[in-house]
Amino acid sequence: MSGTEVSAEQVGMLVLIGAPGAGKSTVGRRLANRLSLPFVDVDQLIEQTSGREIADIFATDGEATFRELERAATVAALAGSEEQVVSLGGGAPMTEAIAEALAPHHVVWLKVSPGAAADRVGLNVARPLLLGNVRSRLVSLLNARTPTYQRLADHVVETDDHGADDIVELIIEHRRELERR
Ligand SMILES: Nc1ncnc2c1ncn2[C@@H]1O[C@H](COP(=O)(O)OP(=O)(O)OP(=O)(O)O)[C@@H](O)[C@H]1O
Numbered sequence: 001m002s003g004t005e006v007s008a009e010q011v012g013m014l015v016l017i018g019a020p021g022a023g024k025s026t027v028g029r030r031l032a033n034r035l036s037l038p039f040v041d042v043d044q045l046i047e048q049t050s051g052r053e054i055a056d057i058f059a060t061d062g063e064a065t066f067r068e069l070e071r072a073a074t075v076a077a078l079a080g081s082e083e084q085v086v087s088l089g090g091g092a093p094m095t096e097a098i099a100e101a102l103a104p105h106h107v108v109w110l111k112v113s114p115g116a117a118a119d120r121v122g123l124n125v126a127r128p129l130l131l132g133n134v135r136s137r138l139v140s141l142l143n144a145r146t147p148t149y150q151r152l153a154d155h156v157v158e159t160d161d162h163g164a165d166d167i168v169e170l171i172i173e174h175r176r177e178l179e180r181r
């Protein structure tokens with residue numbers, strides 16, 4: 001295979017998990033382009049289907065309402081075995097029904113340190129759980145979530161020292177190795 005496109009044969013559903021700022025949306029979109037696969041960003045899907053921004057759902061209805069919308073949208077996106085790339089919300093794997101729905105798929109954890117994630121997300125108010133001291137919020141989130149990300153991932157990619165395009169290539173190379181086995 002030559003050029004920028006890569007065969008999608010045997011790729012299966014590829015799901016990106018990780019903290020806010022890990023690069024799930026950015027890497028997911030580029031990966032899907034490279035593999036010529038559909039791309040689903042569940043945060044965007046929730047915003048499109050509800051007609052509301054996630055920050056507004058958190059502020060008006062609270063986190064529990066958002067988590068229920070997230071559960072329904074994510075479990076639906078993960079149903080079946082369609083060849084696609086799916087980027088989850090940062091907290092999605094903490095919901096048990098979502099963790100269970102990940103089991104049949106190839107799950108890639110984009111690992112990021114709190115410092116690198118804070119530098120990437122900056123002071124973007126579209127991330128309601130990071131309001132206040134972004135770095136210390138990320139430290140808390142990562143402490144609580146790292147064991148779950150670790151448990152659910154089939155493949156871990158360290159992102160602090162790699163640009164998004166490099167990460168796309170690392171994931172594609174790993175997939176090729178899996179397919180050769
Ligand atoms: N590997 C990388 N190196 C440097 N910057 C990156 C990298 N990946 C993503 N970014 C940048 O970091 C910011 C956050 O990335 P992105 O929105 O893709 O993260 P996310 O994991 O989807 O976060 P969230 O969980 O909040 O949706 C964006 O500005 C993006 O351009």
Ligand SMILES: O=C(O)C1=C[C@@H](O)[C@@H](O)[C@H](O)C1
Nearest residue numbers: 020043089090091127128129
């Ligand atoms: O880390 C989290 O819990 C979140 C991350 C975002 O992707 C959104 O799903 C939402 O802002 C919650």
Ligand SMILES: [Mg+2]
Nearest residue numbers: 024025026043
């Ligand atoms: Mg995102």
